[in-house]
Amino acid sequence: MLAVQLAALLDGDPEGAGEALDLVTGFDDALVHGLARLAEERAEALAALAGAFADTPIGGRLAEAAAGVASGSITEDHLTALAGGRAALLGAVHDALLADLDAALGRERAPWSAGPEPEDDEGGPLGGVRSWLRELAITGWRGVDHDLVSAADQVVEALLAVPGRRRLAVLLDGLAAELRASCPIGTMEHLPVRRWADLWTRAVLLSHDAVPSGAPRPAETVSGRLLILGVDVHEHGTAVQFQVHAVLEPTGGGRPRLVRTGVTVAKVDTITGPAVWKLPHRHGALLTALADRRCLDVTDLPLLDSGDLLWDDDRALPGKPADPFTTARLHLAGALAPAVPPLDRVPVRVAEPVLVEDYRVTKDGSFDLGGGVLAVDTERLPACGPLTPKLVAGSTACVGLIRWDGGRWLLQPLAVQAKAKKETVEVATGDWALGPTDPKAVKAEARAGDPVAVLRERAGRLLRK
Amino acid sequence: MIERSPGGGAVREHLSRVRVVPPVQPRKLAKVPFVELADGRLQGVVSSGSDISRVYVSSIAAGTHAYNCSTNNNRPCGGLYGAPCKHLRALAAEAVLQYGPGRVARYLRADVPEGADLIDCLDGAHEPAPAAMVFSRFLRHLAYLEVPDTGVPIPELHWFPASGTVA
Numbered sequence A: 001m002l003a004v005q006l007a008a009l010l011d012g013d014p015e016g017a018g019e020a021l022d023l024v025t026g027f028d029d030a031l032v033h034g035l036a037r038l039a040e041e042r043a044e045a046l047a048a049l050a051g052a053f054a055d056t057p058i059g060g061r062l063a064e065a066a067a068g069v070a071s072g073s074i075t076e077d078h079l080t081a082l083a084g085g086r087a088a089l090l091g092a093v094h095d096a097l098l099a100d101l102d103a104a105l106g107r108e109r110a111p112w113s114a115g116p117e118p119e120d121d122e123g124g125p126l127g128g129v130r131s132w133l134r135e136l137a138i139t140g141w142r143g144v145d146h147d148l149v150s151a152a153d154q155v156v157e158a159l160l161a162v163p164g165r166r167r168l169a170v171l172l173d174g175l176a177a178e179l180r181a182s183c184p185i186g187t188m189e190h191l192p193v194r195r196w197a198d199l200w201t202r203a204v205l206l207s208h209d210a211v212p213s214g215a216p217r218p219a220e221t222v223s224g225r226l227l228i229l230g231v232d233v234h235e236h237g238t239a240v241q242f243q244v245h246a247v248l249e250p251t252g253g254g255r256p257r258l259v260r261t262g263v264t265v266a267k268v269d270t271i272t273g274p275a276v277w278k279l280p281h282r283h284g285a286l287l288t289a290l291a292d293r294r295c296l297d298v299t300d301l302p303l304l305d306s307g308d309l310l311w312d313d314d315r316a317l318p319g320k321p322a323d324p325f326t327t328a329r330l331h332l333a334g335a336l337a338p339a340v341p342p343l344d345r346v347p348v349r350v351a352e353p354v355l356v357e358d359y360r361v362t363k364d365g366s367f368d369l370g371g372g373v374l375a376v377d378t379e380r381l382p383a384c385g386p387l388t389p390k391l392v393a394g395s396t397a398c399v400g401l402i403r404w405d406g407g408r409w410l411l412q413p414l415a416v417q418a419k420a421k422k423e424t425v426e427v428a429t430g431d432w433a434l435g436p437t438d439p440k441a442v443k444a445e446a447r448a449g450d451p452v453a454v455l456r457e458r459a460g461r462l463l464r465k
Numbered sequence B: 001m002i003e004r005s006p007g008g009g010a011v012r013e014h015l016s017r018v019r020v021v022p023p024v025q026p027r028k029l030a031k032v033p034f035v036e037l038a039d040g041r042l043q044g045v046v047s048s049g050s051d052i053s054r055v056y057v058s059s060i061a062a063g064t065h066a067y068n069c070s071t072n073n074n075r076p077c078g079g080l081y082g083a084p085c086k087h088l089r090a091l092a093a094e095a096v097l098q099y100g101p102g103r104v105a106r107y108l109r110a111d112v113p114e115g116a117d118l119i120d121c122l123d124g125a126h127e128p129a130p131a132a133m134v135f136s137r138f139l140r141h142l143a144y145l146e147v148p149d150t151g152v153p154i155p156e157l158h159w160f161p162a163s164g165t166v167a
């Protein structure tokens, strides 16, 4: 990312984004206090949200939902309509943000074309999910107590047993854990208002009957060389996702494509830090490529319409050494970016790989490129890797993801280059994929023992009694 | 960085990717495989030192500090002689490692002077508590390790960025 590109990106918010976000904020505020006791101004906020869609096909349903909820008729249908309205507003914000980002980076994005319908629907306890979400909305975050949170446990357990409902299960488990840890919420000073409304909205949409749950079917299968840019790690108490950003060079030539791939594993909260890398042990090729900075030769990997490769370690072999900075320099300018499926158009999913160089690190850790200052999100460096805020602050080049949150653009580092004793060293989030390499981290790991092995032993002895 | 930016808490209200649950610290799980602050108690499971297939369920109630320890089959722990047994001491010590002393003391509403052990600062008495429920929560906890991994992308996890453990 060049100074002039950053300057273009920072040059004003997308048109209309402010107004859309104000409507979202009004709705989110209603969820704080609960829909059961809507004060007049919150009823007006719902009406305003509905009003934004007055001239659209969903305008009528939304107006009815806003009026219904204001008069105390809080039905699942009304909530679905309002969640749909909120999601549509944020979808528009997402599209505008991504368009601005693509324009600034000169990145071309493939047009959207839907892949085949997913396999058969797997059902799952959707009624239970919807009634829990309705209770939350009626009660409001301020009124949530232990009993209401605990009611989610059974629902999550049932969802986890249905493979096609993994997304919903992981989402609800994360939300419930936050509500549990925040109880009593009534006395909390600052609630994560936008966040919880995001998660609630998402859950309402994913628990709708019209959203298919079966295994996704690929739009095509691809073969070629996968050049890794870095791994973005997502984690809450009971799940961790290793999302790899890479450039795919198709076999036989053709334009390189930006793709995402990865693995999600279930875990528990005490499996944390570098120990989380023990969980995806089945995926040796992927882990080796990350740890040893090698490319992957892949054969017939399914590619989804979202630009995600469905990872299958049996169809991949670690290949030649490949350095993320070289990959970024060679390919980021020309690779074709994937379209974003409609349901995934949310601002938090914006995570575009970039290479940033020629910056001065400011006092607060931001990168000053001359033409503008890019904030760096050093609180999102995963504890399972060696990348630290100090390394980022001392770096001379960075491969990272451009994200947007709270009204501003941010850089989330995935790998940095730094000068140490005349030599250039590289540190990346995936360096410890086969275990820590830093002596201090090795010692710390030895001290903590192997939590995965301990819990597996306990599970083997106690679970099937 | 974001949490410390101007406006602090107010900014937090408009962030989607903010961390809400403080991270837990890694610890050795061999002796006390399960600890949680839930249902108004510090509760957990302690492996027996002598019989590998036996575990003790130990708990301390918030506020009253009433404590209990029994086997998972609800047989009272032989180590409770008017004071917390070694299992309860281990539970408290491991909870402090996992959550940090401040969070555990706040949850239990305990006054722990600097340098003192949490378990010595509780003034509750032995009171029976349901062991079966805690044990079944432990089994549910272990069951996560049996959930298969998946290559299907989970976009929802973008709301849950991993972050550095706070030393």
Ligand SMILES: [Zn+2]
Pocket (backbone or CB within 6 Å): B056, B058, B069, B070, B077, B078, B079, B080, B085, B086, B087, B088
């Ligand atoms: Zn005992």
